Amino acid sequence: MAAPPATAPATARCLSVAKSCWAAERSSSSFVLSAPATGLRQSGSRVFSIRAKVATGLQRACIADDGAERPWKLSDARLVLEDGSVWTAKSFGASGTQVGEVVFNTSLTGYQEILTDPSYAGQFVLMTNPHIGNTGVNPDDEESNQCFLGGLIIRNLSICTSNWRCKETLEKYLIKRNIMGIYDVDTRAITRRLREDGSLIGVLSTDQSLTDNELLEMAQKWKIVGVDLISGVTCDAPYEWSDKTDSEWEFKRDPSSETFHVVAYDFGIKHNILRRLTSYGCKITVVPANWPASEVLNLKPNGVLFSNGPGDPAAVPYAVKTVQEIIGKVPVFGICMGHQLIGQALGGKTFKMKFGHHGGNHPVCDLRSGRVDISAQNHNYAVDPESLPEGAKVTHVNLNDNSCAGLQYSKMKLMSLQYHPESSPGPHDSDTAFGEFIELMKSNRL
Ligand SMILES: NC(=O)CC[C@H](N)C(=O)O
Numbered sequence: 206m207a208a209p210p211a212t213a214p215a216t217a218r219c220l221s222v223a224k225s226c227w228a229a230e231r232s233s234s235s236f237v238l239s240a241p242a243t244g245l246r247q248s249g250s251r252v253f254s255i256r257a258k259v260a261t262g263l264q265r266a267c268i269a270d271d272g273a274e275r276p277w278k279l280s281d282a283r284l285v286l287e288d289g290s291v292w293t294a295k296s297f298g299a300s301g302t303q304v305g306e307v308v309f310n311t312s313l314t315g316y317q318e319i320l321t322d323p324s325y326a327g328q329f330v331l332m333t334n335p336h337i338g339n340t341g342v343n344p345d346d347e348e349s350n351q352c353f354l355g356g357l358i359i360r361n362l363s364i365c366t367s368n369w370r371c372k373e374t375l376e377k378y379l380i381k382r383n384i385m386g387i388y389d390v391d392t393r394a395i396t397r398r399l400r401e402d403g404s405l406i407g408v409l410s411t412d413q414s415l416t417d418n419e420l421l422e423m424a425q426k427w428k429i430v431g432v433d434l435i436s437g438v439t440c441d442a443p444y445e446w447s448d449k450t451d452s453e454w455e456f457k458r459d460p461s462s463e464t465f466h467v468v469a470y471d472f473g474i475k476h477n478i479l480r481r482l483t484s485y486g487c488k489i490t491v492v493p494a495n496w497p498a499s500e501v502l503n504l505k506p507n508g509v510l511f512s513n514g515p516g517d518p519a520a521v522p523y524a525v526k527t528v529q530e531i532i533g534k535v536p537v538f539g540i541c542m543g544h545q546l547i548g549q550a551l552g553g554k555t556f557k558m559k560f561g562h563h564g565g566n567h568p569v570c571d572l573r574s575g576r577v578d579i580s581a582q583n584h585n586y587a588v589d590p591e592s593l594p595e596g597a598k599v600t601h602v603n604l605n606d607n608s609c610a611g612l613q614y615s616k617m618k619l620m621s622l623q624y625h626p627e628s629s630p631g632p633h634d635s636d637t638a639f640g641e642f643i644e645l646m647k648s649n650r651l
Pocket residue numbers: 324512513514515516517518540541542543583584585586587
């Protein structure tokens with residue numbers, strides 16, 4: 206094994222300092238390490254001071270059953286799955302009782318973008334990456350104005366944060382948004398169960414007065430299939446969007462000289478879809494999920510985007526009807542839920558997958574070029590390609606299971622992807638899809 210570096214990395218040092226400061230700092234939730242301890246770094250003219258914050262969840266003392274106070278936190282939460290299994294855990298974030306569908310996400314980074322992706326409404330996200338919370342949260346990584354998910358399930362909650370963008374600990378953030386979190390639970394074992402048995406409904410609870418059987422009953426009675434979750438996450442009224450990707454993060458250097466007016470249907474839209482479209486030269490009007498197609502067409506947009514969104518695409522016939530009224534009239538781009546609604550609008554069928562795709566590491570093949578992208582995904586339903594009419598072509602497949610990952614119907618100037626070209630979080634490989642949409646709108650203008 207290679208000898209350890211003479212100077213330990215800053216994060217490791219912050220961790221050990223944070224640990225030794227734990228007892229002394231119990232009353233304060235944050236501290237800034239002094240320059241010699243943190244190794245104040247100089248880069249060009251910029252000076253970075255490394256700020257470490259102790260996560261408060263790990264500091265709470267607990268009263269054990271024997272009435273004695275322990276200076277560490279004890280298990281105070283349960284996750285009861287509909288198969289009858291009971292998982293004890295420690296809580297952070299909000300307390301209470303929540304029911305939802307458990308899905309596992311294999312992204313290594315980006316928990317804040319995941320927490321604010323409205324497509325997770327009605328679900329508990331279990332992160333397979335065992336160490337979460339170390340970068341805290343910051344105001345720029347939000348994918349929507351709210352957290353719609355049921356809760357967060359993690360193996361290990363970082364005892365401190367160490368990131369120059371961090372403004373708040375994950376725990377405080379979840380408490381403010383009233384979102385439950387649990388840690389110190391065997392996320393690997395739960396993931397294996399979901400992979401073997403398929404997705405499961407669960408109940409998260411910190412309420413000791415409820416028995417395991419009562420929680421089990423709640424899990425078994427709750428349904429997510431056939432429920433319209435879009436109406437709970439869409440915007441109330443139309444609005445204009447004009448924010449691009451911040452110049453600090455922009456990786457596309459050749460902005461379009463033309464401007465395109467795009468109307469984006471908000472089925473639970475992620476902000477990065479809007480930022481990427483704006484970076485590609487679009488002026489965007491966002492409309493609520495139930496906005497009449499006729500009003501959208503009256504705006505004479507260059508294109509229409511059907512966004513991502515939570516839940517079962519078969520539970521929102523009003524949205525399928527809207528898509529039907531628009532396709533063939535203007536160029537359209539569907540992303541995730543938008544792709545599934547397009548599939549249905551074309552007369553195809555969607556089905557629920559065994560445990561879905563959630564993570565930033567899914568290989569997808571573009572069948573037109575043979576190019577393979579590593580993509581960001583988040584869906585439990587998929588379009589059955591056999592059910593599609595002639596003319597609709599499958600353009601992309603997920604290489605893990607050969608499921609349909611993209612569609613094109615040239616005559617209708619229609620394209621759609623089952624995954625997330627906007628990433629956030631995830632790799633940027635598929636960003637070119639926005640360029641393809643621009644080309645589609647351009648060709649329609651000629
Ligand atoms: N990200 C999304 O748009 C999710 C689509 C749909 N709700 C699904 O789970 O399949």
